[in-house]
Amino acid sequence: IRASFLPFKIDNDKTAGIVCVFEDVTEQFNLEAARQKFVAEVSHELKTPLTTIRTYTETLLNGYLDDKKTAVSLLNTVQTETDKMTALVQNLLILSRFDMQRMDIRKSLFSIDDMLRRLENMFRLEAEKKGLELTYNRTTEIPAIYADQDQIERAVKNIISNSIKYCAKGDKIQIFAGSLYNNVYIKVEDSGKGIPKADLDHVFERFYRVDKARSRDKGGTGLGLSIAKEIIESHGGTIQIESEFGRFTRVTINLPMAKEN
Numbered sequence: 169i170r171a172s173f174l175p176f177k178i179d180n181d182k183t184a185g186i187v188c189v190f191e192d193v194t195e196q197f198n199l200e201a202a203r204q205k206f207v208a209e210v211s212h213e214l215k216t217p218l219t220t221i222r223t224y225t226e227t228l229l230n231g232y233l234d235d236k237k238t239a240v241s242l243l244n245t246v247q248t249e250t251d252k253m254t255a256l257v258q259n260l261l262i263l264s265r266f267d268m269q270r271m272d273i274r275k276s277l278f279s280i281d282d283m284l285r286r287l288e289n290m291f292r293l294e295a296e297k298k299g300l301e302l303t304y305n306r307t308t309e310i311p312a313i314y315a316d317q318d319q320i321e322r323a324v325k326n327i328i329s330n331s332i333k334y335c336a337k338g339d340k341i342q343i344f345a346g347s348l349y350n351n352v353y354i355k356v357e358d359s360g361k362g363i364p365k366a367d368l369d370h371v372f373e374r375f376y377r378v379d380k381a382r383s384r385d386k387g388g389t390g391l392g393l394s395i396a397k398e399i400i401e402s403h404g405g406t407i408q409i410e411s412e413f414g415r416f417t418r419v420t421i422n423l424p425m426a427k428e429n
């Protein structure tokens with residue numbers, strides 16, 4: 169609580185009283201704390217790959233340039249770390265556009281079914297390489313929705329790639345879609361490692377990861393689910409996650425049916 173005191177005078181000099189103002193500044197305080205935490209996290213996320221790049225280039229310049237095998241391996245890591253930073257910066261730009269309310273939403277009528285068939289084909293190979301089975305099934309007819317196709321696709325891609333990241337050989341990833349009442353739903357369910365109960369409420373927070381090292385290793389930025397949430401909510405939809413540690417994870421998106429407005 170912030171208190172301010174303002175004396176007020178009459179006849180120019182005599183103090184007639186004091187006005188006390190008590191303000192509840194919890195919200196500003198929380199916003200400032202959140203901002204500071206965010207800056208610290210971004211700096212840390214950038215520092216890790218930068219340190220690797222610096223060390224590896226130094227090693228190269230200190231005599232490994234002629235050892236072709238080592239040089240290629242070091243340069244490959246430099247490239248991977250650079251890609252990670254690019255992914256992080258791209259995700260940060262998306263979030264900052266949402267924060268500043270400058271994200272253009274380009275809506276059109278499109279078929280969720282066609283989009284999911286395309287994504288199934290796009291991800292199948294990557295899943296198969298890891299020994300995972302990926303399927304898509306339409307449970308009911310799905311009417312067209314009026315939304316920003318690129319953005320909805322980005323949200324769903326983030327969710328499917330999480331399932332791929334956090335599943336191991338032999339696991340299954342099932343995508344379902346259908347319509348219910350005035351909504352179109354998309355479910356992505358996997359039989360992977362799951363999320364402990366205590367972490368489940370936090371996974372939509374920026375930079376929250378259950379296992380930091382593992383996520384980073386797999387190219388995760390810790391921003392995928394928070395971006396998906398911004399996108400779905402800005403379309404008037406909802407996104408939920410259910411999981412049981414060691415058993416399954418299910419993410420459900422609900423979007424309102426086409427309403428051209």
Ligand code: ADP
Nearest residue numbers: 330331334377378383388389390391392393417
């Ligand atoms: P990341 O880039 O780290 O994957 P996300 O925001 O997409 O970040 O997800 C946040 C965290 O939630 C992940 O780091 C991971 O710990 C957990 N998570 C998300 N999806 C799954 C899943 N399908 N299975 C297990 N854990 C998951």
